[in-house]
Each structure stands twice: as structure tokens, then as C-alpha cells.
Amino acid sequence: MLGTDQKFSTVGISFGLDVIYTAISAIKKMNQEESSIDYYIIPINSEIESLKVAEQLRERGYNVEMELGxxxxxxxxxxxxxxxxxxxxxxxxxxxxxxxxxxxxxxxxQERTDHFKIKLWCIMESITTAGEKYI
Known part of the structure; x- marks a missing residue:
């Protein structure tokens, strides 16, 4: 302690200003970057149909992420x-x-509604095909 003759063991760490500035700059840059995902699909009691929509969007060249939770x-x-x-x-x-x-x-x-053909036969075909894989 200061002002006494007692000795204490200590451990410390310090970062220089250049390291702190670089870290803050990197965080700002990450926050400004756009996502590589074009569509984020949220299914509400429609997981199978949403998977087909995601598949069709991917076939059109879009990057799609679908929520499964x-x-x-x-x-x-x-x-x-x-x-x-x-x-x-x-x-x-x-x-x-x-x-x-x-x-x-x-x-x-802005919110919009697009017509999108969710082909029921494609969904049924997926279920049948998936079932055959596990039989």
C-alpha cells in the first residue's frame, strides 16, 4: 500500500490506446456490413411449406436462411x-x-405481399421421398 513499507503481490494487465482503437474500429465496421442473406424466412406452423419456398428462392439464386426454432x-x-x-x-x-x-x-x-406458388405436389413428393429414405 502506498505510504507503508508493506509489500503486496499484484497482477495487472493493460491495453494500449492503439489496441483499443483498433478493436472499436473493427466492431464499427462489423456493424455496418450488410448480411449475405437475401431472405430470412419465419415459418408460423408451416415448416414444410416454408422449406419449399426457401428451396424455390434458392433455385432463383437467392441466399436464404430459415428459422427452425x-x-x-x-x-x-x-x-x-x-x-x-x-x-x-x-x-x-x-x-x-x-x-x-x-x-x-x-x-x-415497408411490408408487401407477393404471390408465390407453393406447389402442394412438391410438398407431398418431398414427404414421400424423405419417408422412402428412412424405410
């Missing part, structure tokens, strides 16, 4: 914002009935 919609939208996904597609039972998908553009906040 059972998280709440609000948390999934937070994830989309955090990971800077440009578009989020929500596919629920109503969208399947109407052969459409809801797409929300994250930057602008």
Missing part, C-alpha cells in the same frame, strides 16, 4: 435487425391458403 415473432424480428437481414418473409397458414408470402423490408420498414 420455436421462438416468438418479436425475438425473430430482433434477430433479423441485429443480423442486418434485408428482407424477412413470414409464412403462416393464411399465406399458404392464399399462395402468398409476406415480405418485410427491414431498412424501409
Amino acid at each position: 420455436k421462438k416468438k415473432l418479436g425475438k425473430l424480428m430482433e434477430k433479423a435487425n441485429k443480423e442486418r437481414f434485408p428482407s424477412v418473409s413470414i409464412i403462416g397458414e393464411e399465406e399458404i391458403k392464399l399462395n402468398q408470402i409476406k415480405i418485410k423490408e427491414i431498412k424501409s420498414g
